[in-house]
Amino acid sequence: MDEQLLSIQNLTTQYLTDESVIHAVNGINLHLAKGGSLGLVGESGAGKTTTAYSIMGLLPKLTGKITQGKILFEGKDLTRLPEDEMRKIRGNEISMIFQDPMTSLNPILTVGDQIAEVLEIHGTADTHAALAKAGDMLEMVGIPRDRMHEYPHQFSGGMKQRVIIAIALACNPKLLIADEPTTALDVTIQAQVLRMIRDLKVKLDTSLILISHNLGVVAQVCENVAIMYAGRIVEYGPLREVFSRPLHPYTEGLLNSIPRIEVDKDRLSPIRGMMPDPSTMPHGCIFKPRCPYAAAACGTRAPHITEISGRSVMCLMHEGVIPNTMGTGGHHA
Amino acid sequence: MTRYIFRRLLMIVPVLVGVTFIVFSLTYISPGDPARMILPQDATDADISHMRHLMGLDEPFLLQYVHFLFGFKSPSEDASFSYKGLLALDLGRSYVSNRPVFKTILERFPNTALLAILALILSVILSIPAGIISATHQYSVSDMVVSILSLLGLSMPAFWLGMILIWIFSVKLRIFPSLANPANLKSLVLPVITLATMNTAVQARMTRSSMLEVIRQDYIRTARAKGLDEKKVIRKHALNNALIPVVTVIGLQVGQLLVGAVLTETVFSYPGIGTIMVDAIQRKDTPQILASVVFVAIIFALVNLIVDIVYAFIDPRIKAQYESMSKARSNGAARKGT
Amino acid sequence: MEKKLRTPHATRPSARKSAKQKTAFQEFWRRFKKNRLAVAGFVIVVIYILMAIFADLFFSYDFITENQISNAFAPPLTTAEIDLNNGATAQHLYILGADNFGRDILGRIIHGARVSMVIGFTTIAFAGIVGSALGAIAGYYGGKIESVIMRGTDILLAIPNILFALAIVAALGPSFQNLLLAIGITSIPAFVRLMRASVLTLKNQEFIEAARALGARDFRIIVRHIMPNCMAPIIVQATLGIAQSILSATSLSFLGLGIQPPSPEWGNMLSDARSYISYAPHTLLFPGLAIMTVILAYNLIGDGLRDALDPKLKR
Numbered sequence: 008m009d010e011q012l013l014s015i016q017n018l019t020t021q022y023l024t025d026e027s028v029i030h031a032v033n034g035i036n037l038h039l040a041k042g043g044s045l046g047l048v049g050e051s052g053a054g055k056t057t058t059a060y061s062i063m064g065l066l067p068k069l070t071g072k073i074t075q076g077k078i079l080f081e082g083k084d085l086t087r088l089p090e091d092e093m094r095k096i097r098g099n100e101i102s103m104i105f106q107d108p109m110t111s112l113n114p115i116l117t118v119g120d121q122i123a124e125v126l127e128i129h130g131t132a133d134t135h136a137a138l139a140k141a142g143d144m145l146e147m148v149g150i151p152r153d154r155m156h157e158y159p160h161q162f163s164g165g166m167k168q169r170v171i172i173a174i175a176l177a178c179n180p181k182l183l184i185a186d187e188p189t190t191a192l193d194v195t196i197q198a199q200v201l202r203m204i205r206d207l208k209v210k211l212d213t214s215l216i217l218i219s220h221n222l223g224v225v226a227q228v229c230e231n232v233a234i235m236y237a238g239r240i241v242e243y244g245p246l247r248e249v250f251s252r253p254l255h256p257y258t259e260g261l262l263n264s265i266p267r268i269e270v271d272k273d274r275l276s277p278i279r280g281m282m283p284d285p286s287t288m289p290h291g292c293i294f295k296p297r298c299p300y301a302a303a304a305c306g307t308r309a310p311h312i313t314e315i316s317g318r319s320v321m322c323l324m325h326e327g328v329i330p331n332t333m334g335t336g337g338h339h340a
Numbered sequence: 341m342t343r344y345i346f347r348r349l350l351m352i353v354p355v356l357v358g359v360t361f362i363v364f365s366l367t368y369i370s371p372g373d374p375a376r377m378i379l380p381q382d383a384t385d386a387d388i389s390h391m392r393h394l395m396g397l398d399e400p401f402l403l404q405y406v407h408f409l410f411g412f413k414s415p416s417e418d419a420s421f422s423y424k425g426l427l428a429l430d431l432g433r434s435y436v437s438n439r440p441v442f443k444t445i446l447e448r449f450p451n452t453a454l455l456a457i458l459a460l461i462l463s464v465i466l467s468i469p470a471g472i473i474s475a476t477h478q479y480s481v482s483d484m485v486v487s488i489l490s491l492l493g494l495s496m497p498a499f500w501l502g503m504i505l506i507w508i509f510s511v512k513l514r515i516f517p518s519l520a521n522p523a524n525l526k527s528l529v530l531p532v533i534t535l536a537t538m539n540t541a542v543q544a545r546m547t548r549s550s551m552l553e554v555i556r557q558d559y560i561r562t563a564r565a566k567g568l569d570e571k572k573v574i575r576k577h578a579l580n581n582a583l584i585p586v587v588t589v590i591g592l593q594v595g596q597l598l599v600g601a602v603l604t605e606t607v608f609s610y611p612g613i614g615t616i617m618v619d620a621i622q623r624k625d626t627p628q629i630l631a632s633v634v635f636v637a638i639i640f641a642l643v644n645l646i647v648d649i650v651y652a653f654i655d656p657r658i659k660a661q662y663e664s665m666s667k668a669r670s671n672g673a674a675r676k677g678t
Numbered sequence: 679m680e681k682k683l684r685t686p687h688a689t690r691p692s693a694r695k696s697a698k699q700k701t702a703f704q705e706f707w708r709r710f711k712k713n714r715l716a717v718a719g720f721v722i723v724v725i726y727i728l729m730a731i732f733a734d735l736f737f738s739y740d741f742i743t744e745n746q747i748s749n750a751f752a753p754p755l756t757t758a759e760i761d762l763n764n765g766a767t768a769q770h771l772y773i774l775g776a777d778n779f780g781r782d783i784l785g786r787i788i789h790g791a792r793v794s795m796v797i798g799f800t801t802i803a804f805a806g807i808v809g810s811a812l813g814a815i816a817g818y819y820g821g822k823i824e825s826v827i828m829r830g831t832d833i834l835l836a837i838p839n840i841l842f843a844l845a846i847v848a849a850l851g852p853s854f855q856n857l858l859l860a861i862g863i864t865s866i867p868a869f870v871r872l873m874r875a876s877v878l879t880l881k882n883q884e885f886i887e888a889a890r891a892l893g894a895r896d897f898r899i900i901v902r903h904i905m906p907n908c909m910a911p912i913i914v915q916a917t918l919g920i921a922q923s924i925l926s927a928t929s930l931s932f933l934g935l936g937i938q939p940p941s942p943e944w945g946n947m948l949s950d951a952r953s954y955i956s957y958a959p960h961t962l963l964f965p966g967l968a969i970m971t972v973i974l975a976y977n978l979i980g981d982g983l984r985d986a987l988d989p990k991l992k993r
């Protein structure tokens with residue numbers, strides 16, 4: 008097997024608010040090989056961003072807390088690293104691209120300064136060289152270098168996202184986490200930015216975690232995919248296999264809700280219902296209320312992770328507790 | 341940029357016209373009759389109406405406003421009834437002292453300006469660091485202390501605070517004099533503190549909430565994600581953005597300083613424009629009141645103008661917004677021209 | 679508030695909106711109640727209002743405006759002989775002492791509360807109604823009407839507000855009505871701006887468009903649908919505005935341009951006290967504390983309301 012770059016073990020992250028404890032991430036396991044690419048897919052509120060923040064050490068100081076588990080990055084446990092060690096990794100070895108490019112750049116600094124800053128922080132270059140390198144980075148993301156003296160408001164959304172990509176990649180990180188990098192962009196721009204991330208990943212030999220609520224986006228870029236639901240990874244496996252034969256009912260639902268041209272519009276079946284409130288989790292399987300295959304046992308016994316030839320899934324059907332009726336469409340259909 | 345400044349200068353013209361018009365109208369509808377005021381008690385009605393004519397008070401309202409702006413030539417031999425108008429900083433003479441009203445104002449204004457500038461400096465020095473510490477250490481003891489002190493400062497009437505300071509520092513401790521004058525720096529300490537308190541409170545609260553707002557922004561997260569340490573995140577990314585709205589508030593606060601000066605000057609019997617105004621009001625010295633109010637309003641408008649321009653320098657978005665606006669406008673004009 | 683929204687021809691979107699409104703309001707109230715400082719402010723204001731209403735039960739107006747020269751400057755907690763109107767005398771405990779004319783300071787503070795509360799409420803009610811109406815019109819109709827209203831507002835804002843009040847009182851003469859007028863007018867612009875901004879954001883929302891599509895008249899849309907939805911920021915502004923009004927009124931009275939003695943008013947009490955700072959500091963201390971407490975209370979409520987409306991600032 009390939010050498011592991013990132014290995015997340017039993018990660019549990021919570022937010023403490025005035026009223027309640029929000030169980031945003033509940034004991035997830037994830038692995039990413041050097042040079043690999045992983046898609047993290049789930050609907051809004053599933054805990055994807057929280058997972059990313061846990062890796063980056065960017066959880067809100069007063070409220071966010073990792074309560075259990077390890078995040079091993081090249082063998083070091085990031086959850087135990089002191090803040091100043093963590094700072095050396097952030098932006099340098101692990102970088103992150105955020106969802107909303109419109110607000111993610113400082114409005115009163117030029118884009119050149121903002122790219123150069125990350126190089127200066129990590130001592131990669133002195134001020135002068137950093138600015139020159141910032142120009143190179145801009146060109147790499149397809150923006151003329153003489154625009155480095157302009158301010159963010161002079162750029163379009165897609166261009167801002169490219170600037171953010173330039174910042175993220177400036178120090179040639181080992182791992183890039185892209186959190187819904189195209190969600191806020193126009194459809195036409197989405198494809199461009201996605202292609203750019205994919206190409207630069209290959210060119211710079213960076214490992215990638217691509218977060219999206221859209222399986223289609225991940226399909227274009229990633230080798231492996233993890234499906235997240237209510238703070239858990241309900242299915243994990245190579246992208247092709249997961250696509251051609253989903254093991255978890257939720258994955259199946261996600262796949263059915265991707266619009267395809269050849270399929271009749273009426274037969275699009277979005278998943279019914281809503282995700283459970285993360286401050287009060289239901290007993291048994293978390294997906295039961297929405298699951299078309301749910302049986303009585305699902306309400307009492309929570310599924311464990313079942314490994315099936317290099318893939319893993321959390322569902323009682325694969326533990327043999329209830330009969331596997333996947334593919335029949337279940338009793339709702 | 342020069343074009344922006346020029347445009348912005350033009351924009352205050354209608355405001356100034358409006359302000360002067362309102363103040364003028366107020367005196368016009370004022371029940372007191374200036375002609376009766378300057379004539380002896382036993383003057384006949386004929387004397388009064390003659391005097392009204394000499395003073396231009398029998399003219400129609402709008403014409404009087406024009407005189408107010410551009411000057412008035414009295415039919416009288418006595419040159420003191422004529423004046424060159426607001427634009428020439430000449431609105432005639434005080435009924436009480438018979439001196440040109442603007443002469444008094446211009447003599448005393450530097451005193452008020454001195455007080456206001458010192459208070460402004462003091463308030464900025466105290467409030468901005470206090471607000472930043474308070475925001476970056478939200479819920480800490482220092483946050484609570486700053487919050488409570490600024491609430492108290494906000495709630496204390498300046499004139500009362502001034503008198504309490506006099507009681508403590510002049511009467512009891514005998515450290516500072518209770519009467520202030522610009523020649524004696526030591527005597528300025530109490531009035532400056534008095535005047536600065538409200539501003540300090542307002543600015544500290546503003547800095548705190550602006551800072552809290554900025555800290556939540558996405559670009560602060562970006563800066564942290566770069567591996568920047570927290571101190572630099574605050575200094576380089578949060579502070580400048582947070583101070584942009586604070587600058588506007590400081591601009592608006594200058595108006596409050598001028599108003600506060602009226603009260604503070606009264607408490608400390610300080611010879612500034614505030615005491616002129618209060619004296620003039622008590623003696624019904626109309627030209628002096630009119631001139632003082634208009635003068636302060638104009639200064640206020642000019643200060644806001646300066647603040648706006650500074651604002652454009654520190655916030656590239658405003659500049660761009662303006663530039664695109666003026667470009668669109670000049671394009672439109674060009675199209676109309678052809 | 680929710681009831682008003684349910685007009686006879688309530689449409690589904692607006693009905694849903696009103697249901698949401700209710701829970702939003704309950705949520706807001708729950709958050710406000712959790713803020714102990716704000717609740718303390720609320721209690722203080724209630725005490726002042728009760729003082730204002732029942733002032734005559736504590737001290738008669740005649741008693742606190744009549745001179746008792748022999749008791750001038752009596753320090754706090756002294757008992758002294760006072761002349762009654764019928765020529766008789768009585769013992770009286772001056773809890774907070776007596777002023778330069780021997781009048782009971784506590785009594786004058788309590789009656790002063792009446793004056794201040796009346797000024798605070800009437801000026802802000804006036805400014806709130808006029809300002810909100812103008813702001814709603816400007817925001818709803820836009821165009822020429824809007825620019826006229828907003829330019830007018832800019833001009834009013836261009837004159838620092840106590841200065842403007844001072845000019846009005848100077849022109850019209852110091853009297854209670856003129857004081858109300860002056861402070862009322864200078865309080866208008868804040869409401870105009872706030873209301874206009876709220877209306878602009880609401881104007882194109884679906885429940886308004888639904889009402890319009892159903893043929894509701896503009897006036898009805900503004901009063902029934904838009905205004906209730908803009909109330910929250912207006913209430914915050916009103917609370918802070920009352921504090922500002924009271925402060926302005928005491929300032930003008932202090933300068934001799936507001937309420938004239940012997941009518942009891944905190945500002946004119948301080949104006950008298952100014953001459954006796956070294957001799958009788960208690961005449962200075964208590965009226966000032968009265969002002970400070972009530973302004974502080976309103977500010978606490980205003981902050982509490984604002985935080986409750988915009989909880990993100992707290993977290």
Ligand SMILES: Nc1ncnc2c1ncn2[C@@H]1O[C@H](COP(=O)(O)OP(=O)(O)O)[C@@H](O)[C@H]1O
Binds near residue numbers: 029070
């Ligand atoms: N700062 C926070 N404080 C409290 N709860 C939070 C915070 N951030 C996220 N959450 C909650 O944690 C859960 C997971 O959120 P998130 O990780 O942002 O999901 P995703 O990125 O998959 O949409 C959600 O229920 C969300 O409401």
Ligand SMILES: [Mg+2]
Binds near residue numbers: 052055056057186
């Ligand atoms: Mg997210």
